[in-house]
Amino acid sequence: MICGYVDSYTLLTFGVYTSFMSGNTIATGMNGGQAKLGAASHALLPIPFFVLGAFIGFLIQKDKSKQQNSLVSMCVAALLFAGVAAAIGAASTSVCVMILSCAMGMMNTTLSQVGGQSVSLGFVTGDLKSIGEQIANLINRTPVALSQGLWDTHWRRLTTLGSIWTCFLIGAIAGAAMAVRVHVWTLLLPAFFLIVLVLTERTTETPKLDSHTVLGGPVEN
Template identity: 30%
Template sequence: MQQHVRFERIWAAFLLAWVAAFSDAIGFLVLQQLGASFMSGNSMATGVALGRLDWPAALHSGFPIIMFFVGNMLGFLMLTLTRPWHIRSPFAIIFALEVIFLLAFLLVGSRSFQGGSVRPLDSWIFYVCTTLLTLAMGLQTATVRRARGEHISTTFVTGVLSNWANALAQYLPWLRQQLAEQSVLQVIRTPVHQASARHFFLLSGLWISYLIGAICGGVLELRLALTALVFPICILVVLIVIDVLQPFEREYF
């Protein structure tokens, strides 16, 4: 039963990575290539714009940084405040708030959707949509941060790829030495190999889930526009139900 719970939680992380990439893809396509969770890219773009005294561009790339930070801080505050209150399903509360932000983005953005994107940068609606999407991504970033003892993120994958490379760099020399001393079957049965395989599966699954989410977002936005956000919203609703019925244990995250 314990192993089943762990496996279920890993798939919850994969689903959240899919949700984040799907939502990011929608934002990238309809909000002038907005990076809703790519704060390193936004920070670089803000610095370039400031260096060139391009104030509109600096606002375009700098504003999401502020909103993401606010959403992230709000998520951490909610988790912190729910501990003394002994709230059974704190993640469900955050996911519900994320659903509200995504649904509001869908409704507000659809009213000003024209030519495949939300109204140009000089429209207040553009910044409302930017706020809603980046707040949602900031909130999600505060939730799932550990799986199988590893630090992870479901909203951006640069750290995942770095950890993936680091794990392989440490594992391959060990594997080469072991294969020189033991058979392949003996190596596969060793705890070190099994732990490394689980780590590899976790990081690979996160990256693949994120990639598939972006693909789905790109494809469905062409056909459904912002209505495509119904799909990540439904996934979040499923995760809310799971957390209410069987709360996510924090040692897994």
């Protein structure tokens, strides 16, 4: 939802995507082919900073732990706040695009799999392809690949993939609606939302039992 929201805002405000790099690549090639070098360079600008953000995100998540994931999410929130500050301070379009592209590159590293199903956050083409694949597997009665248990069915994976696409669409609608109403303040909503998600996850984590104690007492050998 956040990726759809930010992409919708940046496309309306700056004329480029900050998460959907396929769209920027096509725009770069299309404008380059027409010798519109200024437009081509503008469309190209987000790509290296998206890669930079992805690099930083994966570098932080060395062990893929929840703590590292939360740290990346907080970094994304900080970059969104920085994007708002840059817009308020009348920074150039290029600076705003660089900041937000880096944020979305990091965001795309926070979740790549749900159970045994690979998912994409910042672009839904792969998710839609996977929906078609799961429907075909249902019809062919193909066993679930990399099944995580009896609960992990084709229907469960279809629900997961469909919910990601739906949330991405809702985010895009909300991003556009906010962009035309509150302008530079638009990015505050996803930034605060990320912070709330991280804090909620921390407060709901179940404490781990010490290896030498069970129910408050020592383990007898």
